[in-house]
Amino acid sequence: MAQRCVATNGRLSWHLHQRSNQKSLIEEGAASEHIISHNVYPERPTIDARSWKMIVSYYVERAPQRLPPLQKIAVAPSSIFTAVRPQFTLRPPSSTFAHINDETGDVTLGDAVSGTVYSLSPQLGEVRRDSTGETPVWVTWQSDGRMVAIMGSFSPTDAPSGRVVFIPLDRSKPLRTIIGALQRPIHHSVADLDSDGDMDLVVCEFGKWTGGLSMWRNNGATYDRIELRSGPGATRTEIRDWNNDGRPDILALFAQGNEELVVFLNMGTGTFEEQNILRFPPSWGSSFFTVDDVDSEFLPMHGAYGAISCDFDLDGDIDIAAISFFPDYSEVPVRGFMLFENTGNRTYRANTFPEVGSGRWIVMDSGDIDRNGDRDLILGSLAFEVPGKDNFVQGWVKNAMPFVILENRTK
Numbered sequence: 582m583a584q585r586c587v588a589t590n591g592r593l594s595w596h597l598h599q600r601s602n603q604k605s606l607i608e609e610g611a612a613s614e615h616i617i618s619h620n621v622y623p624e625r626p627t628i629d630a631r632s633w634k635m636i637v638s639y640y641v642e643r644a645p646q647r648l649p650p651l652q653k654i655a656v657a658p659s660s661i662f663t664a665v666r667p668q669f670t671l672r673p674p675s676s677t678f679a680h681i682n683d684e685t686g687d688v689t690l691g692d693a694v695s696g697t698v699y700s701l702s703p704q705l706g707e708v709r710r711d712s713t714g715e716t717p718v719w720v721t722w723q724s725d726g727r728m729v730a731i732m733g734s735f736s737p738t739d740a741p742s743g744r745v746v747f748i749p750l751d752r753s754k755p756l757r758t759i760i761g762a763l764q765r766p767i768h769h770s771v772a773d774l775d776s777d778g779d780m781d782l783v784v785c786e787f788g789k790w791t792g793g794l795s796m797w798r799n800n801g802a803t804y805d806r807i808e809l810r811s812g813p814g815a816t817r818t819e820i821r822d823w824n825n826d827g828r829p830d831i832l833a834l835f836a837q838g839n840e841e842l843v844v845f846l847n848m849g850t851g852t853f854e855e856q857n858i859l860r861f862p863p864s865w866g867s868s869f870f871t872v873d874d875v876d877s878e879f880l881p882m883h884g885a886y887g888a889i890s891c892d893f894d895l896d897g898d899i900d901i902a903a904i905s906f907f908p909d910y911s912e913v914p915v916r917g918f919m920l921f922e923n924t925g926n927r928t929y930r931a932n933t934f935p936e937v938g939s940g941r942w943i944v945m946d947s948g949d950i951d952r953n954g955d956r957d958l959i960l961g962s963l964a965f966e967v968p969g970k971d972n973f974v975q976g977w978v979k980n981a982m983p984f985v986i987l988e989n990r991t992k
C-alpha cells in the first residue's frame with residue numbers, strides 16, 4: 582500500500598517538474614476554474630527534485646513487501662437474517678443508495694446507469710420512477726416529498742455538475758432543483774441549524790481535487806451558502822447536539838488526502854468552530870461512519886465500506902452489520918456482508934447469508950420493512966469490475982438483482 586501511494590505521488594511529482602505538462606493535467610471546462618483557483622497543480626515545483634527523491638526513498642525503503650494478513654474469523658450462515666430476492670430487476674445492477682423508510686417500510690433505490698430514483702412498496706413492487714440525471718446518490722424524506730443529491734458525474738471530476746433536487750410526493754408537481762452547480766455532492770443532511778424554524782441543509786461535495794463541505798441556510802425562497810471547509814473528500818455528516826449546548830452541531834467525515842472525522846460546533850449566527858476528532862492515514866480510504874456507544878474490539882474485514890450498529894437480535898446488546906465493496910473474491914463464502922453478532926464480553930460471532938455472492942454490495946440501510954418490530958436490512962449492488970474475475974461481473978449482470986432484503990427472523 583505504502584509503495585503504491587508513493588509511486589502514484591512520484592508520477593505526479595514528475596509531472597510537476599515538467600512545467601509544459603501542467604496544462605495537460607487540468608481538466609477542461611468549468612472544472613479548470615476550481616483547479617486553478619485552488620492551486621492544485623502549482624506552476625512551479627514546490628520542492629526540488631533531490632528532496633523529492635529522498636522522501637520517496639524514505640518511504641519505499643521502510644514499506645513492507647506485503648501487508649500482514651488479516652486475522653481470519655470463521656463465518657457461519659446467519660440464523661438472524663434470511664435473504665429475500667426482489668422480483669424487481671435492473672440490468673446491470675448499479676445501486677447508489679437503497680433506503681427503507683422507517684415510518685412506512687417503503688423502499689427508495691437510486692440507480693446510476695439509468696439516472697433514476699425508483700420507489701417500491703414494502704412488498705417490493707415498483708410504485709413510481711423519477712428520472713434525475715446522472716447518479717442520484719443520497720435521499721432524505723420530508724413530509725411532502727424527498728430530497729435527493731445528484732452527483733452529476735459518477736467519474737471523478739471537479740466540474741460543478743451536481744445538484745440537490747426535490748421530488749414532490751404529489752406527482753402532478755415537477756421535480757425541482759433546490760441547489761445547483763455542486764461538485765459531485767454525495768451526501769446531504771437536513772436540520773434547522775440556525776434555529777429560525779426552517780430546515781437548512783449540509784451538503785458534502787466530494788469533488789476530485791477540490792470540493793468542500795457547506796451549510797446551506799434556508800432563507801425562504803433560496804439557500805445561502807456558508808462554507809465550512811473547502812477541499813475534496815467530504816463524504817458524510819451526522820447532525821446532533823454533540824456538545825449538549827442546545828444547538829445542533831455537524832460531525833463530518835473527510836476521506837480524500839486528509840482523512841479525518843471533524844466536528845463543527847455550532848456557535849449560533851451561522852458560525853462554526855472546527856475540532857478534529859480522529860485523523861487517519863491517507864491510505865486508509867475511509868468511506869463511512871456511524872456513531873454508537875460500543876466497547877468494541879477491532880473487527881477485521883477486507884475492503885469494509887459501510888456499517889450499521891443496532892441490536893438486530895433484540896437480546897439487549899449492539900450487533901454490527903457491515904458490507905465490503907472490496908472483499909477477497911477468492912474466498913468462499915465471499916465476505917461481502919458480515920453480521921457481527923454480539924456474544925458478550927467483547928466477543929462477536931461472524932455470520933453471513935448463503936447468497937452473499939449474488940451481488941457486489943456497495944450501500945446498505947436498515948429499517949423495519951415488514952413492520953413487525955425487528956430491524957431488517959437492504960443491501961444495494963453495483964456490478965463493478967473485479968480484476969481477473971470477469972465471471973463475477975457477468976454473473977451479477979445476468980442476475981440483474983439491484984438489491985437484496987435481509988429479513989430479520991427474530992420476531
Ligand SMILES: [Ca+2]
Nearest residue numbers: 773775777779
Ligand atoms: Ca433554519
Ligand SMILES: [Ca+2]
Nearest residue numbers: 822824826828
Ligand atoms: Ca451544540
Ligand SMILES: [Ca+2]
Nearest residue numbers: 892894896898
Ligand atoms: Ca444483540
Ligand SMILES: [Ca+2]
Nearest residue numbers: 949951953955
Ligand atoms: Ca422486521
